[in-house]
Every structure is written in C-alpha cells, then in structure tokens.
Amino acid sequence: MKKNILKATASVLCAAAITACAPVPSNQIDAADQKVRTAIPADSIIQLTEPDKTLDVTLMQALGDRKSQREFSDSLISLEELSSLLWAANGINREDGKRTAPSAVNSQDIDIYVCTADGAYLYDASQSRLVRITTENLCPAICGQKKLDAPLFLVMVADLSRYPEGLASQREVVEKLACMDAGYVSGNICLYCAAAHLATVPRASMNKDALARALNLKDTQIPVLNNPVGYAKDQADYSHAIDAYLTQEIGSQYAKGKYCVPFYTIIGLDESNADDIKVWGDFWVFNYNHVGDTLKCVSGGSHPGLMHIRKTGSRFAVASFDPVEDGSDNVPSAKRIFGDKYDTFQTVNSDDARREKLRAKVLAQYVRKHDIQATMYQDYGWPAKKLE
Numbered sequence: 001m002k003k004n005i006l007k008a009t010a011s012v013l014c015a016a017a018i019t020a021c022a023p024v025p026s027n028q029i030d031a032a033d034q035k036v037r038t039a040i041p042a043d044s045i046i047q048l049t050e051p052d053k054t055l056d057v058t059l060m061q062a063l064g065d066r067k068s069q070r071e072f073s074d075s076l077i078s079l080e081e082l083s084s085l086l087w088a089a090n091g092i093n094r095e096d097g098k099r100t101a102p103s104a105v106n107s108q109d110i111d112i113y114v115c116t117a118d119g120a121y122l123y124d125a126s127q128s129r130l131v132r133i134t135t136e137n138l139c140p141a142i143c144g145q146k147k148l149d150a151p152l153f154l155v156m157v158a159d160l161s162r163y164p165e166g167l168a169s170q171r172e173v174v175e176k177l178a179c180m181d182a183g184y185v186s187g188n189i190c191l192y193c194a195a196a197h198l199a200t201v202p203r204a205s206m207n208k209d210a211l212a213r214a215l216n217l218k219d220t221q222i223p224v225l226n227n228p229v230g231y232a233k234d235q236a237d238y239s240h241a242i243d244a245y246l247t248q249e250i251g252s253q254y255a256k257g258k259y260c261v262p263f264y265t266i267i268g269l270d271e272s273n274a275d276d277i278k279v280w281g282d283f284w285v286f287n288y289n290h291v292g293d294t295l296k297c298v299s300g301g302s303h304p305g306l307m308h309i310r311k312t313g314s315r316f317a318v319a320s321f322d323p324v325e326d327g328s329d330n331v332p333s334a335k336r337i338f339g340d341k342y343d344t345f346q347t348v349n350s351d352d353a354r355r356e357k358l359r360a361k362v363l364a365q366y367v368r369k370h371d372i373q374a375t376m377y378q379d380y381g382w383p384a385k386k387l388e
C-alpha cells in the first residue's frame with residue numbers, strides 16, 4: 001500500500017545528524033520543531049487533492065490493525081494523505097452532499113479542524129479545501145500535559161445549532177447526540193489510519209476553553225474529540241538507514257569535512273513490500289569543518305530521489321537510490337520518480353526558508369549530541385549564523 005507523508009511539507013523531516021561516516025540515531029525533534037513538520041503549504045486557503053480511493057486494504061484488515069498509538073515519528077504527512085484522511089473522516093460520499101459519517105437527524109453537526117504547528121484550518125468538505133482560522137499553534141492546547149509529537153491533530157467540533165429547533169433547545173439531548181456523531185467521525189479516522197498505516201488515538205482530553213477561544217467558536221459549538229495523526233515512531237527506524245546512506249555514499253563523494261550532517265524531508269513512503277520499502281525524499285547532506293566556535297560548510301548539496309530500503313534481520317539498509325537528475329533531465333526525472341507526489345516534492349524543495357530552518361535545527365541537535373564546541377555555522381561567502 002502506498003503512503004504519502006504529511007509529516008508533510010516537511011514531511012518527515014526526519015532530520016538526522018550523523019558523525020562523519022559513522023551513523024548515529026536521528027535526533028528526536030522536540031515540540032518546538034513542529035514548526036517545520038507539516039508538508040501542507042501555510043496558505044490561508046488550501047485546496048485539497050482528490051482522495052485516493054484505491055487503498056487496497058480490506059475492512060477486516062483495517063479492523064484487525066486498528067489500535068491507539070500515542071508515539072509518533074518525525075515523518076510528516078503529505079497533502080495527498082491528509083486529503084484522503086479528511087474525506088474518509090467526514091467527506092462527501094454522495095451526490096446529495098451527505099457524508100462518510102452518519103449524523104443524528106442529518107444535522108451534519110461535526111466540523112473538523114486540522115491543527116498543525118502552523119495554525120488551525122477548518123475542513124470545508126463541500127469545496128474540498130482547508131480554510132485557515134488562525135496561525136496560532138493549538139497543539140499544546142490539545143495535548144495539555146501529554147507530549148504528543150504528532151504532526152497534526154484533527155479536532156471534532158459539534159455545532160448544536162444545526163439540530164432542528166425543537167431539539168436544539170434540549171441541550172442535554174443534543175450534546176449526547178453530538179458526542180455520538182463525533183465518535184463516528186473519529187471512528188472513521190481510526191479506521192483510515194489503520195488502513196493507511198498511520199498512527200492515531202481518539203482523545204476526549206483537550207483544553208476546550210482555550211480551543212473555543214482560539215477557534216472563535218460560538219456558544220453552540222463544542223470541541224468533542226481529537227485525533228493526533230502521524231506515523232508511528234518505529235517507522236523512524238528508516239532514518240538510520242537513510243542517514244547512513246547519505247553520509248557514507250553521498251556525503252563522502254564531496255570534499256571531506258570533519259563532520260557530515262544529512263537532513264531531509266520525506267515526501268512519501270510505500271511499505272507494501274518489506275524487501276523494497278520506498279522512501280521518496282528531499283535529501284540533503286553537508287560537510288563541515290570546525291574552526292574556532294564555527295562549523296564552516298565545506299561541501300554538500302541536494303539529492304532528492306527515491307531510496308529503496310530493505311530489512312535484513314532487524315536492520316534496515318538502503319539497497320539502492322534513484323536520484324533526481326541534474327541539468328535538462330531534472331524536471332522529467334523528478335516527475336518520473338515522484339509521480340503523484342511531484343507537487344508535494346516541488347513545494348518542499350522550493351521552500352528555502354523552511355529548509356534552512358530545518359538544517360539549522362538538525363545542526364544544532366547534532367552539535368549538542370556530539371558535544372561539539374560550536375555556537376555558529378557558516379556557508380562559504382556568507383555571514384556566520386547562530387546555532388539555536
């Protein structure tokens with residue numbers, strides 16, 4: 001089965017740091033790093049893509065795999081994956097506008113808000129788009145004390161005013177119906193995630209008052225449930241293999257430096273064949289020398305493409321790599337390799353600011369992890385920048 005990642009725009013920004021030719025585990029990205037963990041463009045209106053209805057998983061398989069998962073890897077979720085997820089959750093599945101989830105008295109009372117570190121968006125199913133409500137990061141208000149490092153949260157908000165007048169006045173009754181309706185939507189999310197190998201957990205806990213304020217909800221609107229969604233942490237195992245490959249096979253081709261530090265954004269993942277796990281990514285690697293308190297970049301560059309990963313025993317390793325070509329074959333080869341993920345790749349690859357931020361973060365983690373006495377990093381011909 002094919003999976004796109006929203007570990008999204010920065011889809012799995014499994015940014016990984018590695019010592020020169022000696023791979024070390026990827027650094028975990030802390031909550032603050034969520035800022036770079038979405039592959040959805042930070043626009044006020046985001047057009048969703050057509051849901052992929054070809055997911056070849058039986059209902060019984062999805063039910064067999066459904067479980068609550070609360071630990072997430074650094075992988076992002078692509079816009080394509082998010083589009084399919086939202087459609088499965090409560091998208092329109094009939095010409096009369098009705099949805100994948102039932103609703104009491106056809107009230108259609110449940111709205112889904114997609115919350116990422118970049119803000120919160122209302123899912124507009126009829127226009128197949130996301131409408132930004134705020135640029136505030138509401139993930140902490142959803143998580144509370146729990147540290148849930150998911151790249152996004154879906155929050156189900158019920159609007160009791162959508163019930164027929166006679167019923168809407170009986171607040172207790174409609175609240176119960178609304179909870180059931182939210183449960184159906186959350187159930188769809190759980191099943192889709194099981195089918196698409198995404199991790200999620202239905203949660204009633206969240207700071208409802210803070211969310212109501214930030215989302216500008218009316219008195220009749222109540223946050224009922226939320227589902228963090230991402231890739232399960234164990235999938236981050238691939239990052240070790242990718243780190244090793246980028247360091248040993250690619251970084252080593254460049255002018256040598258003391259430290260070789262790769263970082264990358266995963267655009268898509270297909271785990272359907274354990275002998276050939278496919279990871280599409282915007283891969284980068286740089287070599288640095290240590291001069292005074294500065295890591296000076298000596299070489300490196302961009303290597304987007306498709307990694308083929310194989311599991312041998314309990315270890316993952318990159319078996320081969322299909323790189324996007326340089327020169328005149330650049331666009332054709334990128335289109336060939338990324339296929340339906342090409343647009344996501346383009347969004348990620350052309351976002352210099354996001355990538356620089358990711359690189360700086362990875363480098364800072366690397367420096368901390370390896371106890372390197374450096375506070376700055378510098379590209380040739382550019383002023384030195386501070387490591388966070």
Ligand SMILES: Cc1cc2nc3c(=O)[nH]c(=O)nc-3n(C[C@H](O)[C@H](O)[C@H](O)COP(=O)(O)O)c2cc1C
Pocket residue numbers: 066067068069070201202203204205206
């Ligand atoms: C209505 C509802 C509310 C829940 N709220 C939370 C929650 O706030 N936090 C959490 O970690 N899990 C929450 N859960 C998940 C349950 O703990 C979980 O479903 C249960 O332990 C069974 O595990 P399973 O989902 O893997 O079968 C909730 C589940 C439901 C159905």
